[in-house]
Amino acid sequence: xxxxxxxxxxxxxxxxxxxxxxxxxxxxxxxxxxxxxxxxxxxxxxxxxxxxxxxxxxxxxxxxxxxxxxxxxxxxxxxxxxxxxxxxxxxxxxxxxxxxxxxxxxxxxxxxxxxxxxxxxxxxxxxxxxxxxxxxxxxxxxxxxxxxxxxxxxxxxxxxxxxxxxxxxxx
Amino acid sequence: xxxxxxxxxxxxxxxxxxxxxxxxxxxxxxxxxxxxxxxxxxxxxxxxxxxxxxxxxxxxxxxxxxxxxxxxxxxxxxxxxxxxxxxxxxxxxxxxxxxxxxxxxxxxxxxxxxxxxxxxxxxxxxxxxxxxxxx
Amino acid sequence: xxxxxxxxxxxxxxxxxxxxxxxxxxxxxxxxxxxxxxxxxxxxxxxxxxxxxxxxxxxxxxxxxxxxxxxxxxxxxxxxxxxxxxxxxxxxxxxxxxxxxxxxxxxxxxxxxxxxxxxxxxxxxxxxxxx
Numbered sequence: 001x002x003x004x005x006x007x008x009x010x011x012x013x014x015x016x017x018x019x020x021x022x023x024x025x026x027x028x029x030x031x032x033x034x035x036x037x038x039x040x041x042x043x044x045x046x047x048x049x050x051x052x053x054x055x056x057x058x059x060x061x062x063x064x065x066x067x068x069x070x071x072x073x074x075x076x077x078x079x080x081x082x083x084x085x086x087x088x089x090x091x092x093x094x095x096x097x098x099x100x101x102x103x104x105x106x107x108x109x110x111x112x113x114x115x116x117x118x119x120x121x122x123x124x125x126x127x128x129x130x131x132x133x134x135x136x137x138x139x140x141x142x143x144x145x146x147x148x149x150x151x152x153x154x155x156x157x158x159x160x161x162x163x164x165x166x167x168x169x170x171x
Numbered sequence: 172x173x174x175x176x177x178x179x180x181x182x183x184x185x186x187x188x189x190x191x192x193x194x195x196x197x198x199x200x201x202x203x204x205x206x207x208x209x210x211x212x213x214x215x216x217x218x219x220x221x222x223x224x225x226x227x228x229x230x231x232x233x234x235x236x237x238x239x240x241x242x243x244x245x246x247x248x249x250x251x252x253x254x255x256x257x258x259x260x261x262x263x264x265x266x267x268x269x270x271x272x273x274x275x276x277x278x279x280x281x282x283x284x285x286x287x288x289x290x291x292x293x294x295x296x297x298x299x300x301x302x303x304x305x306x
Numbered sequence: 307x308x309x310x311x312x313x314x315x316x317x318x319x320x321x322x323x324x325x326x327x328x329x330x331x332x333x334x335x336x337x338x339x340x341x342x343x344x345x346x347x348x349x350x351x352x353x354x355x356x357x358x359x360x361x362x363x364x365x366x367x368x369x370x371x372x373x374x375x376x377x378x379x380x381x382x383x384x385x386x387x388x389x390x391x392x393x394x395x396x397x398x399x400x401x402x403x404x405x406x407x408x409x410x411x412x413x414x415x416x417x418x419x420x421x422x423x424x425x426x427x428x429x430x431x432x433x434x435x436x437x
Contacts, residue, residue, distance in 0.1 A: 001172045003203035003212065033174035039235035046297055048174070049242040050214040050221065057214065076213045077348040079248040079290065080325075087241060087297045102355040106367050107348075109355050118302045125301045133352055151205035247327035249346055291327060 001029055005055035006096065009062070009160045018063040019097045020160075022055050023119075026090040047088035049128070052114060053079060056130040058157065060098035060110035064134050065153050067103050072136035073152045077107065080131040086116050088127065093117040095124075107135040172199055176219040177262065180226055186266040188227040192219050192280075196256035211254040216262075216288040217245060220278035223264045224294050228274060231266075240294035243273055248290030254282050267291075309361075309433060315426050321356040322422065325349055335423040345420075353425070363432050370428055371420075372398045376413060387411045401427035 011019035024031075024047045031045035057076045065074045088094055098112040109132065116127040177190040194201075194211050201209040225238040232238070254260050260280045268275035273295030280288040319333045326343050339345040345353070354365050368374065375381050375398065381391030387407070396404055402424050407415055 001200045003200040029172060030174045035239050038239070041236050041239075044239060044297070046241065048218060050218040050245075053217070053245070054212065054214040075250075077250055078352065079213075079217070079245050080352070081247075082242075082245040084241065084243050085298065086301045089300060092302070102358065104351075104355075104367075106351050109352065116301060121302070123302060133348055135348060135351070151208045154206050247325075249348055251346065 004058070004157075005051055006058050006160065010095075012063075012066075012161075015067050015100060015103075017097065017099050018059050018066075019095065020055070020059040021117075022094045022096070024088045024090055024092050024094060028090075031090060045090055047094070049082070049084050052084075052088065052094060052128060053082050053130055053132075055094060056082075056096045056098060056112045056114060056128075057132055059096040060100075060112055060132050061134060061152070062157060062160070063098050063100055063110065064103065064108040067100060067108065068136070070150060070153045073150055074107070074134045075137050075152065076132060077135035078133040080109075080133060082128060082130045084128045086125055086127045088116055091119075093119050094127065105136065107133065109133045174218075176215060176222045177226065180223075181261075183227065183230055185231070186227075187264065188223050188230070189261065189263045190219075190223045190226060192260045192262065194254055194256050194258055194260065198256075201256060209256050211260065211287075213248075213250045213288065216250070216254070216260065216280050217242065217248055217290070217292070219260060219262050219280060220264055220276075220288065220290070220292060221294060223262045223278065224266075224274065224276045224292070227264060227266060227276075228294065239296065240273065241297045242292055243295035244293040246291045248288065248292070250288055252282060252285040252287050254280075254287050258282050260287060309430075311426060311430060314361075314429050314433075315422075317360055318357075318422065318426050318429060321353060321360060322425075325352045325356060333422055335421065335426075337422050338418050339420045339422065339425070340417045343422075357429060357432075361429055361433060363429075363436055365432060369398075369432075370425075376416065382413055385413050387413060387416075401431045 006020040007022045009020050034046060034048050035044045037043045061074050095115045095117055098110045101111050102109045112130045114128040115124050117124050177192050180190045182189040204212050221242045225240055229238040260282050262280040264276050264278040266274060266276055273293050275293050277291050322333050323330055326345055326349060328343050337343055354367055357363055358365055375394050381388055381394055402419050407419060
């Protein structure tokens, strides 16, 4: 399992809004443990909601990071609220929209909505509302010494910006 | 890699449960979080609380599927000290309420006595399939 | 239109209930936001963001909590706040009540300064200043 919970950035309004998508696929190992067969019950593969929160955190984290020109190490400090209305099964797509509410020296806060899309029909339904707070980590936090370089925004996340092209019509 | 976020249950009552989670560099996703500085992701701590919560529900209701519960809601989940490979996260969950909607719980995770995570959450049965209610 | 202290208190109360996940009745004027209401450092940021939005203010966290004073050897020596330190804190935080801290002088007691009433005083002072 890799720790990347978004596939592509589809819209970016710097300092305001970032939209990403992530496909949910039976190829992902985590779905086979959540939930496996139990007694007579069939397996019930569902994307775990905390990992959906992480997808939003990566979306919102990039928005906050970009607003600070990726100079700061942006880490998730608080999940203010996350409320889920649906479940993401294999063969669906998640679409995260993060909006920047506040930004300053110490960190930022975001509000977000996640939609569940059936890529086969285009049908969309609200999946979650997720509001988060991020901290700009100081060089020393709770006595820990961090490496100098910005380990939060490495190639994996920032490379997503390279993929930021308008999707072909019809998608 | 398996999606198992608690290793051992070390104490349980009618309305609370304590479990441990040993974090090891052998967990390959840690190489991405973060490169050169591995820490247990905050949402994995939330999942650890949820899995401790499911373990508590299993004790209260051993019927198959009774603990097939998702995190329907999370509130004021705050992160404190970081958890690194070689450290053990001890999670404590307490049941605060039950309704048709599910089980309301509070949870806390500590490492070496310091709080790593603290918050409230609700475990509930998964909603029906939106796109194919017959499924 | 100037806001009364009561109106400010009600809004601050609502913000603390939301940001700290506590009940209305736990938020009393004397309640210490850390010791009694469970606030931590990220919560200060959350609360200040709410104050900015709710009251139309521009706030730097250092105006509420001048951490730099506590990190200065001239002001804090061996965990105890010096006379110069107390003077500097009072100068930077005219909205706070230092009676208890004056007696103990212990840096560990600094957080107890932050009661709900002190937050209300802080907002009122900022509103006066920023109009």
